[in-house]
Amino acid sequence: TSSLENSLATNENTVQAASAxxxxxxxxxxxxxxxxxxxxxxxxxxxxxxxxxxxxxxxxxxxxxxxxxxxxxxxxxxxxxxxxxxxxxxxxxxxxxxxxxxxxxxxxxxxxxxxxxxxxxxxxxxRPATASIGSVDTITDGDSEVSVNNVDFSNAGGSVYVDAEDGSGNSLTDGATEVTSSGDGATLTLSQAASESDTVNVVVYETSSLENELASDSNTVQASA
Incomplete structure (x- = not known):
């Protein structure tokens, strides 16, 4: 007689976790x-x-x-x-x-x-540019300069530009003043001396071409002491 040997194969299946x-x-x-x-x-x-x-x-x-x-x-x-x-x-x-x-x-x-x-x-x-004006010194009749205090800003361009304008938006200077550090002030030189009761608007712009107004401060020229 002959012996018949049977081999049993074991299949091992590993269950894989579903991927996240x-x-x-x-x-x-x-x-x-x-x-x-x-x-x-x-x-x-x-x-x-x-x-x-x-x-x-x-x-x-x-x-x-x-x-x-x-x-x-x-x-x-x-x-x-x-x-x-x-x-x-x-x-x-x-x-x-x-x-x-x-x-x-x-x-x-x-x-x-x-x-x-x-x-x-x-x-x-x-990150839109922003700015604020702390204050503007009193402007009196005959003044040739406007003192602007604490121009705070955030601007990717690294600076902002400050100008003085009349009530119609016309510049009263020969060019805007650049402020390169947030918190600094600016001195604006007027093309003509200020006259009593005139409106002087101090305006902060994002660019040197005076685009995108960021802040403004309206002032009325006072009588000289």
């Missing part, structure tokens, strides 16, 4: 960052741990050289939804108008730039 996925997008292609936040839409969360995700906002033009990627904001434990605000609180001093922002969605907690995101999107940062 999520989608992220900026709510619009331009993001106003003047209030230190951006808006993002999160959707299609699939198989993510704890049912939520973390988000990073990266400035692709960060650093003093404008070429170093920097995290400028983050938010944790987000779920699906549109128009979710992400606060910007890191490295915002290097975040300028027209910089490129990237939003990343991550499954892991506290992600860094070294971690691989589930999805990304980009948008253009907008």
């Amino acid at each position: 996925s999520a989608s992220v997008a900026f709510s619009s292609g331009t993001q106003d960052v003047s209030n230190d936040e951006v808006s993002v839409d999160i959707s299609n969360l699939q198989n993510v741990q704890d049912g939520n995700v973390d988000v990073l906002v990266v400035n692709q033009n960060g650093g003093a050289d404008g070429q170093t990627e920097e995290i400028v904001g983050s938010s944790s434990d987000l779920t699906a939804g549109d128009g979710q605000a992400v606060t910007l609180g890191q490295n915002t001093g290097n975040l300028n108008d027209q910089d490129t922002l990237r939003v990343e969605v991550h499954e892991i907690n506290d992600p860094t730039l070294d971690d691989s995101p589930l999805d990304t999107d980009t948008a253009t940062a907008e």
Whole structure:
């Protein structure tokens, strides 16, 4: 007789966990960052741990050289939804108008730039110029100069331009005065001496071509003492 040997083959099947996925997008292609936040839409969360995700906002033009990627904001434990605000609180001093922002969605907690995101999107940062005038010294009949105090501003161009105008918007100087440091004052030289009861409007503009008025202060020329 012969013996028949039967071999039993064992199939071992390893159950693989379904891969996580999520989608992220900026709510619009331009993001106003003047209030230190951006808006993002999160959707299609699939198989993510704890049912939520973390988000990073990266400035692709960060650093003093404008070429170093920097995290400028983050938010944790987000779920699906549109128009979710992400606060910007890191490295915002290097975040300028027209910089490129990237939003990343991550499954892991506290992600860094070294971690691989589930999805990304980009948008253009907008930081509209702003300015305010602290005060204008009293202008009296016969004055040839106007003293403007504490011109505070934020402008990607690095400076603002201050001019004196009459009530119709005509310049009363031979050219606007540039202010290069926020908080500095400006002395405006009038083309003609001020006359009692005239209107002198001090106006701050974004550009040297006097485009985009940012602030103004209306003054009436007083009688000389």
